[in-house]
Amino acid sequence: MSTSxxxxxxxxxxxxxxxxxxxxxxxxxxxxxxxxxxxxxxxxCARRFANRGEPLxxxxxxxxxxxxxxxxxxDPQFGVPFAGFAVxxxxxxxxxxxxxxxxxxxxPRRAKDLHVRIPVAVNRLSAQTGRTPTPAEIAEDLxxxxxxxxDALDAGAAYRTTSTDTTEGAIAAGHASVxxxxxxxxxxxxxxxxxxxxxxxxxxxxxTIVYLRFFEDLSQSEIAAQVGMSxxxxxxxxRRALRDLRELAGVDLADLTGTDA
Amino acid sequence: MNSTESPVxxxxxxxxxxxxxxxxxxxxxxxxxxGFDIEAIDDLRIGVDxxxxxxxxxxxxxxxxxxxxxxxxxxxxxEGAVRKGTVAVDQDRFAFSxxxxxxxxxxxxxxxxxDQVRCWLERALVSDDDAVxxxxx
Numbered sequence: 001m002s003t004s005x006x007x008x009x010x011x012x013x014x015x016x017x018x019x020x021x022x023x024x025x026x027x028x029x030x031x032x033x034x035x036x037x038x039x040x041x042x043x044x045c046a047r048r049f050a051n052r053g054e055p056l057x058x059x060x061x062x063x064x065x066x067x068x069x070x071x072x073x074x075d076p077q078f079g080v081p082f083a084g085f086a087v088x089x090x091x092x093x094x095x096x097x098x099x100x101x102x103x104x105x106x107x108p109r110r111a112k113d114l115h116v117r118i119p120v121a122v123n124r125l126s127a128q129t130g131r132t133p134t135p136a137e138i139a140e141d142l143x144x145x146x147x148x149x150x151d152a153l154d155a156g157a158a159y160r161t162t163s164t165d166t167t168e169g170a171i172a173a174g175h176a177s178v179x180x181x182x183x184x185x186x187x188x189x190x191x192x193x194x195x196x197x198x199x200x201x202x203x204x205x206x207x208t209i210v211y212l213r214f215f216e217d218l219s220q221s222e223i224a225a226q227v228g229m230s231x232x233x234x235x236x237x238x239r240r241a242l243r244d245l246r247e248l249a250g251v252d253l254a255d256l257t258g259t260d261a
Numbered sequence: 262m263n264s265t266e267s268p269v270x271x272x273x274x275x276x277x278x279x280x281x282x283x284x285x286x287x288x289x290x291x292x293x294x295x296g297f298d299i300e301a302i303d304d305l306r307i308g309v310d311x312x313x314x315x316x317x318x319x320x321x322x323x324x325x326x327x328x329x330x331x332x333x334x335x336x337x338x339x340e341g342a343v344r345k346g347t348v349a350v351d352q353d354r355f356a357f358s359x360x361x362x363x364x365x366x367x368x369x370x371x372x373x374x375x376d377q378v379r380c381w382l383e384r385a386l387v388s389d390d391d392a393v394x395x396x397x398x
Binding site: 131133146213215217235239243245 | 282285289290302303307310360361364
């Protein structure tokens, strides 16, 4: 078995033969080679979704995830070339990313508008009382109903911001590196490896926040103070990071439920 | 849970990630009744996602039936059950969910019986004095 890079424009018969071998052996090295050799498909699909407000690097990561799924699921007995199977799979992954990662179609305008006012109210009330406010206090401060407030808080989970109100430097000042946050957690080795891999998939800011929240048990307010951003922004980043981690861990709920991409 | 002891809200949603938001909204409203602050409610919403995701993954595709017991001034408990599917939850993969649930709740669990899977979380309201001791907000 060779792991050299061959590309998708090589001999189709040879590619089919390699997939047949993978179906028989489930050899992870062969799977990795197949992914590597066909990655141009993922890159091409990612470029098709460029200039829609998401960084190309992120899109390529999502597309690669789709490619891995395609490689793992493709069976030459389907009677179609691999590209014909992989492109819809990758495109579906990208569409799901856009559906889940932006708040374009599911969040009412009112909730979006209210959501951006919440951090200001939280900061103001926290300064007044010296503690985290309750939803009732925030709703009263903003002059909105409790239902509207809760809806807006939940809407924030769908908001994917490209701007930041902190810097990597500010995070680094608090925690210079969180390269392997689970190394000393006393977890079984297999779980430790998995968690480490998952966390390494996050960017440093998200990794730091996830680590501080779930492994250091700091509150969102404490994290906010440490990294120099608002509690609401910490909340938003946590939710986004957890969603990304779940997808990376392979819990493809849409597939489980038959949800269309 | 016994409805004669404390109020219980029952929610049934399709086993589909798109309906998690409905459960989160319900939890948010009920957690407000208990008296949790905004951070604790955010924790509970994160917990909802973990519980629901585990049930969807372990279930047979049938609807999720979730019970939320909210005792004003005391505690909130979310418990869901589904018929067991053919694919068990990957325990390695569930490790991170356990880590999350251990932080956002005071008690949580995931139990597989012969034909059913149950998952729950529970969080108690703590006073400001207790919060100093426990690190809770």
